[in-house]
Amino acid sequence: MEQLNDASHWLHQYLPFDLNLLQGAMILLLGLAVHLALRALVNRLHRMAEHSEHRWDDVVVTALAPPLRLVIWVFVVFMMLRIFTDTDDALLKFLNEMYDTALVLLLTWFLIRLIRGVEEELLRPDREGQSSDRAAVHATAQLVRISLWVVAGILILQTLGVSVSGLLAFGGIGGIAVGFAAKDLLANFFGGLSIYLDRPFTTGDWVRSPDRQIEGTVEYIGWRLTRIRTFDQRPLYVPNSIFSQIALENPSRMLNRRIYETIGIRYQDAGAMAAIVDEVKAMLANHEAIDTGRTLIVNFVSFGPSSLDFFVYTFTRTTQWVEYHAIKQDVMLRILDIIHRHGADVAFPTQTLHLEHVAPEQDGENAQ
Numbered sequence: 001m002e003q004l005n006d007a008s009h010w011l012h013q014y015l016p017f018d019l020n021l022l023q024g025a026m027i028l029l030l031g032l033a034v035h036l037a038l039r040a041l042v043n044r045l046h047r048m049a050e051h052s053e054h055r056w057d058d059v060v061v062t063a064l065a066p067p068l069r070l071v072i073w074v075f076v077v078f079m080m081l082r083i084f085t086d087t088d089d090a091l092l093k094f095l096n097e098m099y100d101t102a103l104v105l106l107l108t109w110f111l112i113r114l115i116r117g118v119e120e121e122l123l124r125p126d127r128e129g130q131s132s133d134r135a136a137v138h139a140t141a142q143l144v145r146i147s148l149w150v151v152a153g154i155l156i157l158q159t160l161g162v163s164v165s166g167l168l169a170f171g172g173i174g175g176i177a178v179g180f181a182a183k184d185l186l187a188n189f190f191g192g193l194s195i196y197l198d199r200p201f202t203t204g205d206w207v208r209s210p211d212r213q214i215e216g217t218v219e220y221i222g223w224r225l226t227r228i229r230t231f232d233q234r235p236l237y238v239p240n241s242i243f244s245q246i247a248l249e250n251p252s253r254m255l256n257r258r259i260y261e262t263i264g265i266r267y268q269d270a271g272a273m274a275a276i277v278d279e280v281k282a283m284l285a286n287h288e289a290i291d292t293g294r295t296l297i298v299n300f301v302s303f304g305p306s307s308l309d310f311f312v313y314t315f316t317r318t319t320q321w322v323e324y325h326a327i328k329q330d331v332m333l334r335i336l337d338i339i340h341r342h343g344a345d346v347a348f349p350t351q352t353l354h355l356e357h358v359a360p361e362q363d364g365e366n367a368q
Contacts, residue, residue, distance in 0.1 A: 067109050097159055211247050265310075
């Protein structure tokens with residue numbers, strides 16, 4: 001160090017110009033050269049990533065390039081300021097704090113860009129193995145970003161000389177007071193967190209609650225509330241804490257849809273009942289839209305007030321609401337055709353009134 005100081009004093013003594021200007025110019029030129037070299041390297045890495053089978057390397061390069069270029073110029077500016085303020089200790093301390101703060105912010109910027117790139121890659125429409133749970137991916141990325149900014153804030157406060165331990169202790173006491181004041185908000189937050197972790201439903205699912213008047217398609221899952229579009233196209237905003245207190249059905253995750261119908265024929269068609277039941281069962285067993293791996297029952301079940309009833313119990317392969325009703329219509333029409341082919345017909349409610357015959361009185365008896 002003494003030799004460097006001696007050399008500096010010698011240069012100051014014998015050179016005809018200011019040494020600080022020479023050092024600043026050299027650092028500036030060096031920074032420009034590194035910047036150009038880095039840009040050429042990044043362009044080369046991008047071209048290599050385009051020919052790669054995996055896109056993750058491109059995500060990392062894209063996230064790293066702007067923060068890394070900015071780091072170079074932050075270092076250049078810091079070194080030039082140090083050259084011209086090397087005698088002011090207070091200013092040097094301030095510059096060191098600003099330099100550390102800038103590095104923390106640049107590192108945070110890189111990680112934020114990396115998280116955003118990973119999120120976009122996971123949700124890319126043409127990506128093989130794309131995540132179907134878009135809400136979970138988005139929520140996880142958002143939670144990581146929030147946590148990252150909190151950590152960055154703590155690190156910045158530490159570089160500025162703020163007591164982090166005292167701040168955390170004060171935050172703990174204040175957190176208790178805030179928790180009591182905003183318990184509903186926190187309940188909704190943790191309700192949203194449980195939705196993201198347990199995933200009882202996701203965006204696009206049809207949900208229904210037998211406990212509340214909640215039914216529709218999930219459009220958005222937030223940290224405080226969930227937006228559901230009802231079937232009459234009205235938006236329904238449900239606080240997330242509600243979902244931890246109610247039973248919820250998710251028909252979108254059904255494996256099949258059920259056809260369960262009771263059909264009655266006339267009493268005078270009793271002789272055709274066995275043949276009708278057998279043919280209906282055979283028809284369902286050979287129907288291309290019926291899942292024969294599930295329960296399939298067709299049986300004569302009861303003597304109704306005005307009909308002989310048999311029931312059909314089976315499951316369709318599809319779970320789509322519109323397609324299911326088209327299949328059900330086809331099944332019902334085929335059953336009706338089977339009934340008519342056997343000379344029978346579907347019964348309708350009837351009543352038979354029996355009148356008792358009363359003999360007329362004789363004339364002689366009337367005369368008396």
